[in-house]
Amino acid sequence: MKRIGVLALQGAVREHMRSIEACKAEAVAVKRPKDLEGLDALILPGGESTAIRRSIDRCGLLEPLREFAETGKPLFGTCAGLILLAGAVVGYEEPHLGVMDVVVARNSFGRQVDSFEAALSIKGMAGAFEAVFIRAPHIVRAGPSVEVLCEHEGKIVMARSGQFLGCSFHPELTDDHRIMEYFLNMVPPAAEALLPNDSIYSKV
Numbered sequence: 001m002k003r004i005g006v007l008a009l010q011g012a013v014r015e016h017m018r019s020i021e022a023c024k025a026e027a028v029a030v031k032r033p034k035d036l037e038g039l040d041a042l043i044l045p046g047g048e049s050t051a052i053r054r055s056i057d058r059c060g061l062l063e064p065l066r067e068f069a070e071t072g073k074p075l076f077g078t079c080a081g082l083i084l085l086a087g088a089v090v091g092y093e094e095p096h097l098g099v100m101d102v103v104v105a106r107n108s109f110g111r112q113v114d115s116f117e118a119a120l121s122i123k124g125m126a127g128a129f130e131a132v133f134i135r136a137p138h139i140v141r142a143g144p145s146v147e148v149l150c151e152h153e154g155k156i157v158m159a160r161s162g163q164f165l166g167c168s169f170h171p172e173l174t175d176d177h178r179i180m181e182y183f184l185n186m187v188p189p190a191a192e193a194l195l196p197n198d199s200i201y202s203k204v
């Protein structure tokens, strides 16, 4: 079973854990550096990026999270989580983790509309995805390694760059688990699963 961590400092943590479990994977709440051990992938949930960042610093998680990214394991940032992953944030001198080759802007969809729903057309996905946006950011600029997976109102709201997946909205707030399944498919199968059944290695 794949072990998927959810950074559990603030924000939509339980909803992500429920979605992971609905996809038959194990969900692990990450609050301390040692919780990162043995994970196959990690989700940075939505919430408030400045508040999450403060907790990351308080818990001594900034470097451990960067080291986790350096292992090449998949990371998925939703909304504030995307802001945490981004290489740069418009109006800020320093990024947070700064690991994904995108520039993001915060609160991109107007002041009046704090939250809204939209039927999105996502690359490679049949049928619309009903997405919930809450004071959502968007990707202003994407590096050459980035595959744009969805745009809304001409703004990039979902993208992948190798091990990194990011979206502006909250897929965990709906019962549609297709984006979670997409993310879980970014986790390579366990080494033993690749061995043929009669392999001598499967007996040790």
Ligand SMILES: NC(=O)CC[C@H](N)C(=O)O
Pocket: 045, 046, 047, 048, 049, 050, 078, 079, 080, 081, 083, 106, 107, 134, 135, 136, 137
């Ligand atoms: N729903 C969210 O995660 C909102 C993100 C928030 N506006 C931020 O800038 O961090």
